[in-house]
Amino acid sequence: RVTALARPGEPRDARRVFLVLLRDLTEARRVERMRADFVANASHELRTPLASLSGFIETLQGPARNDPAARERFLEVMAEQARRMSRLIDDLMSLSRIEVKAHVAPETIVDLAPIVEHVVDAMLPLANDSGVELVVAIGDRPLPVRGDRDELAQVFQNLVHNAIKYGHEGKRVEITARAERRMPAKPARAIVTVVDFGQGIAPEHLPRLTERFYRVDTATSRAKGGTGLGLAIVKHIIARHRGQLTIESEPGKGAAFSVAIDLEDVPSQPS
Numbered sequence: 001r002v003t004a005l006a007r008p009g010e011p012r013d014a015r016r017v018f019l020v021l022l023r024d025l026t027e028a029r030r031v032e033r034m035r036a037d038f039v040a041n042a043s044h045e046l047r048t049p050l051a052s053l054s055g056f057i058e059t060l061q062g063p064a065r066n067d068p069a070a071r072e073r074f075l076e077v078m079a080e081q082a083r084r085m086s087r088l089i090d091d092l093m094s095l096s097r098i099e100v101k102a103h104v105a106p107e108t109i110v111d112l113a114p115i116v117e118h119v120v121d122a123m124l125p126l127a128n129d130s131g132v133e134l135v136v137a138i139g140d141r142p143l144p145v146r147g148d149r150d151e152l153a154q155v156f157q158n159l160v161h162n163a164i165k166y167g168h169e170g171k172r173v174e175i176t177a178r179a180e181r182r183m184p185a186k187p188a189r190a191i192v193t194v195v196d197f198g199q200g201i202a203p204e205h206l207p208r209l210t211e212r213f214y215r216v217d218t219a220t221s222r223a224k225g226g227t228g229l230g231l232a233i234v235k236h237i238i239a240r241h242r243g244q245l246t247i248e249s250e251p252g253k254g255a256a257f258s259v260a261i262d263l264e265d266v267p268s269q270p271s
């Protein structure tokens, strides 16, 4: 582009190239600003539990030194703060791993149905503890897509976990996995939907929900052990799978998160 700028006798092209350069610079600045914001947010999120840990250590070294009951209580809080830092670092690592692979579409063909089933099984204890019934509808037919098994499991785990965390008042979470045939000439898709009947999400929050560290209510998210990165991870994984995430909600009635990924044609096995 810079070579084209220097070429004589092409004023219109030069102008266009200049405009393209300007647009690229603006985009580069936007990306740079986003990156700086992200680092600032991540540092802040890590510093909060760290400050709390430092505070408790000082108290344990000083005033609470000879108070076994206080020691016990403080150590419990400290362990929770350490777990929180650990969750945050895990999520940051996941995001960074996915970003590195962002432009490489997965090649392996995997069946979505058992992946969703495994996630539901793994979430049963949490659902039970939260008084939530998981209602599952997964068809018998396989749902082959080009994908990464672990990443897809993480998507469904984050969605079901959120539905239990934020929608437990609804007492029920519905998980469905099915094929959607589309006419004409569009590839069929696998659709996985997670629906809860909890507080839902006000419309003004919907467009920003998948941004890193965006939370509707920071205190509630923190109290429930959230890092604010779950849906950002979901968005990045689905983008890498050339899929689509749809979020719908009627405040006070619940929320529905749907993932759509193109189905692959798998030749039927000779019997």
Ligand code: ADP
Binding pocket: 158, 162, 163, 166, 167, 196, 198, 199, 200, 201, 209, 210, 214, 215, 216, 217, 221, 222, 225, 226, 227, 228, 229, 230, 231, 232, 255
């Ligand atoms: P967090 O770690 O805070 O749960 P997420 O990225 O997973 O972060 O979600 C971002 C925010 O979206 C949450 O803090 C919560 O406010 C909102 N949210 C996500 N799922 C739901 C849901 N099923 N019902 C209501 N709010 C939700």
